[in-house]
Amino acid sequence: MKVAIAGGHGKIALRLTKLLSERGDEVISLIRxxxxxxxxxxxxxxxxVCDLEEAEVGDVAKAIDAADAVVFAAGAxxxxxxxxxxxxxxxxxxxxxxxxxxxxxxxxxxxSSMGADPDAEGDDSFSVYRRAKGRADQALQExxxxxxxVRPTRLTDEPGTGKVTIGEGLESSEIPxxxxxxxxxxxxxxxxxxxxxxxxTSGDTPIEEAVTR
Numbered sequence: 001m002k003v004a005i006a007g008g009h010g011k012i013a014l015r016l017t018k019l020l021s022e023r024g025d026e027v028i029s030l031i032r033x034x035x036x037x038x039x040x041x042x043x044x045x046x047x048x049v050c051d052l053e054e055a056e057v058g059d060v061a062k063a064i065d066a067a068d069a070v071v072f073a074a075g076a077x078x079x080x081x082x083x084x085x086x087x088x089x090x091x092x093x094x095x096x097x098x099x100x101x102x103x104x105x106x107x108x109x110x111x112s113s114m115g116a117d118p119d120a121e122g123d124d125s126f127s128v129y130r131r132a133k134g135r136a137d138q139a140l141q142e143x144x145x146x147x148x149x150v151r152p153t154r155l156t157d158e159p160g161t162g163k164v165t166i167g168e169g170l171e172s173s174e175i176p177x178x179x180x181x182x183x184x185x186x187x188x189x190x191x192x193x194x195x196x197x198x199x200x201t202s203g204d205t206p207i208e209e210a211v212t213r
Contacts, residue, residue, distance in 0.1 A: 003188060004028040004067035004105075006052055006096050007074025008045060009036040011157070012111060015181035016071065017043040023185070030063055030074075052092035053084075060099035069107035069188055070100050072136075082128040089129060093136035097143050107194070109187055110149045111180070112137050114172060114199050137197065146194035148187045152180045153201045165203025166210045173201040186211040 003020055005013045008029025017027045021044025029045035030052065031037065037047035050063040052074060064070055076088040093110065100108055118134035120127050140147045153173050160178025183200060186207055187193045193211060203210070 001068045001188065002026040002028065002066060003069050003071060004030065004064035005045070005071045005073055006030045006092065007072070008040055008047065009033070010073050010075070012155075012177050012181050012184070013071075013073040014039065014043045015177055016073065016184050017045040019181055019185045020188070021045065025188075028064060028067055030060075052095055053087050055095070057095055057098045057102060060095055061102040064096075064099055064103060064105065067103070067105055069109065070096060070105055071109045071111065071184060071188075072096050073111045073184075075111075076129075082123070082125055085125070085129045085132045089132035090135045090139075094139050097140055097145065100145060101143065106146045107188070108140060108143070108145045108147045109184055110137060110140050110147065111184065112149050112151045112197075114151045114153045114170070114201075116151060141197070146191075148193045148195075149197040150180070150184060150187065151197070151199045153199070155180065161202060162207055163202070163204055164207055164210050165201045165205065166198050166213070168199060170199040170201050175200060175202045179207065182207050183211060 008031045027045035029040040030050045032051045040047040048063045072093045076084040113133045116133035118138045120130040137149050158176045160176045
């Protein structure tokens with residue numbers, strides 16, 4: 001399988017790239033900063049410079065050409081202003097949807113967030129973030145693509161445990177980025193996870209078993 005990852009230099013994306021390349025998949029990593037190319041190569045991916053905020057849909061489609069699936073793992077980041085959460089967390093995800101459709105790529109995995117809500121009220125940074133992520137999820141659900149939306153709780157850089165809880169209405173907790181990446185890798189390998197939106201926290205169930213359920 002060839003997988004294109006938007007936000008290819010992100011912490012989850014680099015972990016995912018390593019997992020996918022180690023099992024024999026090819027990875028195209030979309031990055032904004034050319035200086036990040038070597039990090040992507042070290043993880044096993046092929047870097048392609050493509051700024052989702054600035055690029056036209058056709059340029060994004062060209063960047064993901066020949067991919068079998070796309071993963072949106074990009075984001076404005078915790079230090080960004082509210083305007084960029086709109087243009088990146090929503091706008092970037094929506095642009096990748098259009099690019100995937102343009103290229104005939106059916107499979108799309110979204111790294112969202114627990115609490116994502118297109119109708120979230122408020123103008124503070126977190127409310128704008130929740131609303132942008134919720135709008136992106138909604139756009140994907142309505143796109144006609146074979147989507148999976150993963151909504152992890154608070155992320156940490158602790159070593160992964162290989163065990164998670166997957167479901168809806170979960171209590172906010174935390175989860176290592178290692179485990180989020182492993183869940184995404186498992187989702188990509190399992191076509192039965194299409195048209196599925198779920199929350200994700202650390203737990204007691206091995207990842208493969210949790211995804212299969």
